[in-house]
Amino acid sequence: MLTQPGIPNHYSLSTTCYGTRLKSIEDQAFAAVAMGFRRLEIGILDVPVELNGFEESRRETGIAVRSLVAGCLDPRAAHSSGNKLGSLDEDSRECALNCVRRHIRLAQKYGCPTVIIRGSDVEDRALHEEGEKLAARILRDGISDPLREEVREFVSRMQKKAHRQVEHLCRSVHTLLAEFPETKLAVEPRPSFMDILGFESVGWVLDDLSKHGLTYWHDTGHVQLRERVGLPSQGEWLDKYADRMAGVHLQDAADGQAELPPGTGQVDFRLVAGYVPSAAERVLEINARHGRAEILSAVQFLVDQGL
Numbered sequence: 354m355l356t357q358p359g360i361p362n363h364y365s366l367s368t369t370c371y372g373t374r375l376k377s378i379e380d381q382a383f384a385a386v387a388m389g390f391r392r393l394e395i396g397i398l399d400v401p402v403e404l405n406g407f408e409e410s411r412r413e414t415g416i417a418v419r420s421l422v423a424g425c426l427d428p429r430a431a432h433s434s435g436n437k438l439g440s441l442d443e444d445s446r447e448c449a450l451n452c453v454r455r456h457i458r459l460a461q462k463y464g465c466p467t468v469i470i471r472g473s474d475v476e477d478r479a480l481h482e483e484g485e486k487l488a489a490r491i492l493r494d495g496i497s498d499p500l501r502e503e504v505r506e507f508v509s510r511m512q513k514k515a516h517r518q519v520e521h522l523c524r525s526v527h528t529l530l531a532e533f534p535e536t537k538l539a540v541e542p543r544p545s546f547m548d549i550l551g552f553e554s555v556g557w558v559l560d561d562l563s564k565h566g567l568t569y570w571h572d573t574g575h576v577q578l579r580e581r582v583g584l585p586s587q588g589e590w591l592d593k594y595a596d597r598m599a600g601v602h603l604q605d606a607a608d609g610q611a612e613l614p615p616g617t618g619q620v621d622f623r624l625v626a627g628y629v630p631s632a633a634e635r636v637l638e639i640n641a642r643h644g645r646a647e648i649l650s651a652v653q654f655l656v657d658q659g660l
Contacts, residue, residue, distance in 0.1 A: 362389045362652055365419050365636040367602070369396035370648060372641025378402050379410040386414045388649060394420040394636045395465075399429045407463070418465040419634050420600055423456045436473040439515075439522030439549055450525055457533045467537045467599055467634065469570050470526065472550030475515045483507065484547040491582060492609070501583025508546055508584060515549040522549065523561050530565045539599045541570035544578040544611060552585040552593075559597055569597045571629075572638075573620045574604035574611035581609065587621060591628035600634030601625070603655060612640035614647045616654035626659035635660060 366385045368378070375381045378395075381402065385393055393416050410416075424436065437449035453470065460468050475481055487507060491500055530538060540558055542550040550558070559569060571590065580586045603625075604611055605618030615622055615637075629635065637651060 365392035367396040367638035438525035439518040539570035544575040568599035574606040577606035595628040614651040
């Protein structure tokens with residue numbers, strides 16, 4: 354009964370679930386409340402919605418913004434300026450800092466406690482080209498044990514080569530933490546195995562900055578995609594970083610595709626439930642092609658899994 358339309362549940366709903374179906378943040382807020390959500394995450398869309406009028410809809414619905422993904426004010430792009438906090442180019446890093454500052458100020462305007470920062474691809478041209486060819490082979494031929502071994506070897510070399518980028522990322526995030534101590538920042542790896550925020554480097558960043566308040570944000574679907582190609586598993590990520598987790602994006606993944614409704618893919622959500630801290634934000638983030646019925650079914654499934 355707790356997952357029936359209109360009956361409040363304890364999850365957040367990401368605005369990415371709407372895509373272009375609802376053109377205004379007011380419509381998105383009212384639709385979320387009608388499905389039983391009382392928490393919202395402002396996520397990244399191909400075409401960001403206008404936020405004018407959101408204050409009134411917040412008062413009318415009582416919905417709270419609990420998390421915000423840096424980049425949500427801009428159209429979805431593979432190389433968003435906000436993802437360049439670790440760039441080797443000083444101008445790119447400064448643009449990224451200004452982008453994230455803009456998002457933190459928006460979060461503060463809406464009383465949102467957490468801003469999520471995602472990683473970016475390695476900038477070494479030769480390594481990037483090698484990684485793209487490897488990804489194309491996986492897409493063309495399917496994954497196999499020899500390809501998994503190639504991915505692991507590539508990532509090992511890439512992490513060493515990307516060390517300077519990770520250092521720049523740490524400095525950029527430290528700057529933001531010092532400027533906005535009242536806002537919690539969380540780092541979240543992307544699904545790409547070319548992301549400088551890998552299993553080891555996330556640990557380096559957290560070890561360096563957790564004393565300043567930096568936290569970890571887990572994504573079940575992204576980690577499942579990484580696991581599929583031979584990288585550390587869901588359980589390994591959770592075992593290492595769950596104690597520093599501020600929140601989790603709940604999405605499923607299967608056959609190289611993420612953003613599926615939980616319960617329709619290969620993620621072990623009972624395993625996830627055993628690790629997620631009680632205070633962590635639980636955000637449903639699935640592709641916009643999935644509608645209201647699938648969102649509510651996903652909520653019921655997560656409840657049944659103990660999440």
